Amino acid sequence: MDYEKFCSQILDADPKIRFATVYDEWASRAGGGMRNGVVNQLSEHAENELVNISILDWKARKDMSKWLGLAKYTLVEYDKVKRFSFYLGDDHLLLVSTEKDTNTDSIVEQVIKLYYENQK
Numbered sequence: 001m002d003y004e005k006f007c008s009q010i011l012d013a014d015p016k017i018r019f020a021t022v023y024d025e026w027a028s029r030a031g032g033g034m035r036n037g038v039v040n041q042l043s044e045h046a047e048n049e050l051v052n053i054s055i056l057d058w059k060a061r062k063d064m065s066k067w068l069g070l071a072k073y074t075l076v077e078y079d080k081v082k083r084f085s086f087y088l089g090d091d092h093l094l095l096v097s098t099e100k101d102t103n104t105d106s107i108v109e110q111v112i113k114l115y116y117e118n119q120k
Helices: 003-013 044-068 104-119
Strands: 017-024 029-034 073-077 081-088 092-099
Touching: 003 017, 003 029, 003 092, 003 104, 017 044, 044 081, 044 092, 073 104, 081 104, 092 104
Parallel strands: none
Antiparallel strands: 017 029, 017 092, 073 081, 081 092
């Protein structure tokens, strides 16, 4: 999959999406980034720490899948933003952040639709 294209399509899907980036299981960036003109609310260090925590959560959820089935996504709502983690198979994790007032169901539907369209 072309992760740069995929993340660009996600950013284009809704103006309230601030950030869309894909990481591999070693927390290396595979594509994407921050929307142009949006100020990152995290320092570089804090962002890296959040990515590493997200990777650890993803790996823990993969271990639980033998009992619960595969996780599709998780959502954390903070005071200032919403942060989604989408599990792209065994090898990649998509992190998306949005404005707090974003419609959660709409974001999930759009991202999943784009994921399957890019699988072809």
